[in-house]
Amino acid sequence: MSLKASYHDVPVEGRAVLVREDLNVPLKNSRVADETRLRAALPTLRGLSAAGARVIVMSHLGRPQGRADPALSLRPIGACLSQLLERPVAFAEDCVGPAALEAAAKLRNSEFLLLENVRFHAGDEANDPDFAAQLARLGEIYVNDAFAASHRAHASVVGVAERLPAYAGDLMLSELQALHRALDDxxxxxxxxxxxxxxxxxxxxxxxxxxxxxxxxxxxxxxxxxxxxxxxxxxxxxxxxxxxxxxxxxxxxxxxxxxxxxxxxxxxxxxxxxxxxxxxxxxxxxxxxxxxxxxxxxxxxxxxxxxxxxxxxxxxxxxxxxxxxxxxxxxxxxxxxxxxxxxxxxxxxxxxxxxxxxxxxxxxxxxxxxxxxxxxxxxxxxxxxxxxxxxx
CATH class of the missing domain: 3.40.50.1260 (Phosphoglycerate kinase, N-terminal domain)
Known part of the structure; x- marks a missing residue:
């Protein structure tokens, strides 16, 4: 199970780290109804912040069919994530383009930015090279912590990893280590x-x-x-x-x-x-x-x-x-x-x-x-x- 080293093995201070999490959680009345997956993401997000990275988080939510859908915005998830982290989490109105680039440029060391739902663009599920390149422009390092989404060959999961130095997050490693221990050894x-x-x-x-x-x-x-x-x-x-x-x-x-x-x-x-x-x-x-x-x-x-x-x-x-x-x-x-x-x-x-x-x-x-x-x-x-x- 020789994955490339985790983000702990690379200097991240002052660097923009693009993190793929799976924050696909149920919402009820525009509030998070189950925090399990958000809590699972905390070790990686806290670890990167503590190391001085500029932490840019991306995720999908639901199946918006490649179109913006206010009911599937990640904004409520950002609010919940902020409470769990006990830190401000800035929110970008899009995951690519001027809105995302401007929000990322404002980020300081150890701060958090959550991008809007990557599936608001059809290019994510299609693993479109141009869309993957636009996402990759936001970071210097890519961290995949979204084990639950890693059976999908999507741009935010696979395409970005082909364009930036790519590492595993804590949740990704813990999932793979547990499965390896149970089934392979x-x-x-x-x-x-x-x-x-x-x-x-x-x-x-x-x-x-x-x-x-x-x-x-x-x-x-x-x-x-x-x-x-x-x-x-x-x-x-x-x-x-x-x-x-x-x-x-x-x-x-x-x-x-x-x-x-x-x-x-x-x-x-x-x-x-x-x-x-x-x-x-x-x-x-x-x-x-x-x-x-x-x-x-x-x-x-x-x-x-x-x-x-x-x-x-x-x-x-x-x-x-x-x-x-x-x-x-x-x-x-x-x-x-x-x-x-x-x-x-x-x-x-x-x-x-x-x-x-x-x-x-x-x-x-x-x-x-x-x-x-x-x-x-x-x-x-x-x-x-x-x-x-x-x-x-």
């Missing part, structure tokens, strides 16, 4: 838990993990498709019919590595306030849906966790946003948090579920990456990371 046994709804969205993850793990636990709605492929009766549970062959293929290749649920908490509708019943997975009655792992499965999964030295978890094992079906995810989270294993939690849905349960702080590492983490779990090299490796 793990303490064994290595246990992976994969949940969520569809096999089709995680087929690459499942296949890649099979080459690395000692045990693979499957939960969530995707387990129904595996069970159906084995000929089990799954009632009215969600089944991804187009993925039955893939499920059979993965199961055949996995052999004894693969562990599926034994029982399930079921209801007639996926909604709060339903009558609940527990069925063995081979005998779910018609009209009932598997919506959470059952008590025997919770014990089985907890025992597997207790025997692991490294645990990688991606995807809830039930419909965790509905309290009646969150028990399996909670019990699994508690088992992992209470184990002595090195634990890596990846994926937005999983992180949100565990955060809602108040257990995030008890995992070794909770990844900020959604799609980026998934692509790493698939064994793909992320374009933003590759750009740092290739930086001159």
């Amino acid at each position: 793990p303490r064994r046994p290595l246990l992976a838990i994969v949940g969520g709804a569809k096999i089709s969205t995680k087929a690459g993850v499942l296949r890649h993990l099979l080459d690395k793990v000692d045990r693979l636990l499957i939960g969530g709605a995707m387990a129904n498709t595996f069970l159906k492929a084995e000929g089990r009766e799954v009632g009215s549970s969600f089944i991804e019919d187009s993925a039955l062959a893939e499920a059979s293929s993965v199961a055949g290749r996995a052999g004894e590595k693969l562990i599926l649920p034994l029982d399930a908490i079921c209801a007639r509708q996926m909604a709060p306030g339903q009558e609940l019943r527990t069925f063995a997975v081979e005998s779910v009655e018609p009209g009932w849906m598997e919506l959470d792992i059952g008590p025997r499965t919770r014990e089985l999964f907890a025992a597997q966790v207790a025997g692991a030295a490294t645990v990688v978890w991606n995807g809830p094992v039930g419909v965790s946003e509905i309290p009646e079906f969150a028990g399996g995810t909670l019990s699994l989270a508690e088992a992992i948090a209470g184990s002595g294993a090195y634990s890596l939690l990846g994926g937005g849905d999983t992180a949100a579920a565990v955060d809602a349960l108040g257990l995030s702080g008890r995992f070794s590492h909770v990844s900020t990456g959604g799609g980026a983490t998934l692509e790493y779990l698939e064994g793909r090299e992320l374009p933003g990371v590759a750009a740092l490796r290739n930086a001159a």
Whole structure:
């Protein structure tokens, strides 16, 4: 994992440092509704400021389709960032052109400037060379701290890295080090838990993990498709019919590595306030849906966790946003948090579920990456990371 050195290894005092962060956070009534990604950016921003850099921050927010959209302005994020940093954060009305250049020119050592949403220009997502060159004019050094956006070959992620000396930020390094420790140099046994709804969205993850793990636990709605492929009766549970062959293929290749649920908490509708019943997975009655792992499965999964030295978890094992079906995810989270294993939690849905349960702080590492983490779990090299490796 030989990335080019971090920004700590280069003098930045008095230099304009262009930092790509992922500040793509939810807004409610023009206020930040979840500060998680902003807080994750603080170590790099504070580190650069403390070293005397002129810190110019860029990010995307939402999908404005290459046009300015006031509802997706980064201005409210700048206000929140200022509060978290306990420092003023200047704001540029654009990320390129005269507004950005003038704001950058006014910046003094250790001060912060936030540029407007890079996706207000179609050139970002297109990795347009001219747009990348305009961004690069703002800085002397480029720092990529946006792990969660590094699966995108965009101008602000890849194009700028080709035009400036490029380095990794603290968050980028911590994410890559955690993934490397969990998947590429793990303490064994290595246990992976994969949940969520569809096999089709995680087929690459499942296949890649099979080459690395000692045990693979499957939960969530995707387990129904595996069970159906084995000929089990799954009632009215969600089944991804187009993925039955893939499920059979993965199961055949996995052999004894693969562990599926034994029982399930079921209801007639996926909604709060339903009558609940527990069925063995081979005998779910018609009209009932598997919506959470059952008590025997919770014990089985907890025992597997207790025997692991490294645990990688991606995807809830039930419909965790509905309290009646969150028990399996909670019990699994508690088992992992209470184990002595090195634990890596990846994926937005999983992180949100565990955060809602108040257990995030008890995992070794909770990844900020959604799609980026998934692509790493698939064994793909992320374009933003590759750009740092290739930086001159």
